[in-house]
Amino acid sequence: MKYTVIVKPKKAILDPQGKAIKKVAENYFGKDIGDIRVGKYFEIESSEPKETIEELANKILSNDVTEDYEVIES
Amino acid sequence: MKVAIIRFLGTNCDYDCKYACDVLGIKSEFVWHEETSLKGFDCVILPGGFSYGDYLRSGVLAKFSPIMNAVREFANKGGYVMGICNGFQILTESRLLPGVLLKNNNLRFIHKDVYLKTEGSRCYFLKDSNKNLLKMPIAHGEGNYFCTKEQLEYLKDNDMIVLRYASEDGSVDEDANPNGSVFNIAGICNEKGNVFGLMPHPERAVGHLGIDGEEIWKSLLE
Structure with a gap:
């Protein structure tokens, strides 16, 4: 089974990386192209059920103080 | 007082901490992260560095080292634990x-x-200090609490x-905040x-390196 896990900063968290990229993009395009937030993407090949991958995402891949995660089965 | 200085893959302030202990005459020993016991130790130091290359999130992978079960048990029984810089990150990830600790707000x-x-906290490691302003170095990319x-x-x-970041005159304001910490x-x-977890390095402010680090390390003198 293939899983994708996406970890992203919670909305309330300032994301300085995203801000830096937004600034560079503004210079490149010569205009504001909108907000950018930076997260992490994991490709996982596993025969484990989705619950295990949810636990992996919850306990290891993300920190619930600052991040949200999403597990996608494909 | 016998101090355990834990070494993870990528720890690089282990010898600095040993130096601080030696300067003050505190007994210390290195403990490898694959060890499972802290028997015979009265205090644990999680030194700074880049455990596991800071992969995934700084401190998170070290949290799963065998020694961390012992550290958790040791802390829950009231044992003294100090995490410096990456050690602080490991303590927060370990809950x-x-x-x-997020990336510094200026990304540098x-x-x-x-x-x-x-x-004036209840922290054991400050119990012997009378100073209310300390000078110490910081050295981090992810210290934004x-x-x-x-x-x-x-x-x-x-x-x-x-501890709170302050100006030389002791005032605590945004100008004195180096990394965006709450x-x-x-x-x-x-x-x-x-x-106790802290981003500054008290082990780099003792002996010939400085004086104020002693305010923390002296708490470990018997």
Whole structure:
């Protein structure tokens, strides 16, 4: 089974990386192209059920103080 | 007092901590992260560095080292634990301390001396200090302390805020905040005061390196 896990900063968290990229993009395009937030993407090949991958995402891949995660089965 | 200095893959302040202990005449030994026992030790230091290359999130992979089960048990029994820099990140990821250390808000690695206001907390490691302003170096890319509003109130209400970034005159304001930390927080302790995490490096402010680090290390003298 293939899983994708996406970890992203919670909305309330300032994301300085995203801000830096937004600034560079503004210079490149010569205009504001909108907000950018930076997260992490994991490709996982596993025969484990989705619950295990949810636990992996919850306990290891993300920190619930600052991040949200999403597990996608494909 | 016998101090365990834990070494993870990528720890690089282990010898600095040993130096600090040696300067003050505190007995210390290195303990490899694959060890499972802290028997015979009275204090544990999680030194700075880049455990596991800071992969995934700084401190998170070290949290799963065998020795961390022993550290958790040791801390829960009231043993003294100090996490410096990456050690602080390991303590927050391990949930031995609340909050998280994010990337510095200017995205730069910051290496400079800072002034720290001591907050009259319940922290064991500050119990012998009479100074209310300490000078120590910081050296980190991810020292931007973050916690929720509720957690911050909890830290305040329970005297768990130990050190705050300040100016040379002792005033605590945004100008003195090097990395964007909530409430200028540089160090916190747990409810019992036996677990302490801080971003500044007290081991680099003793002996020929400085004086104020001693304010912390001397708490380990018998």
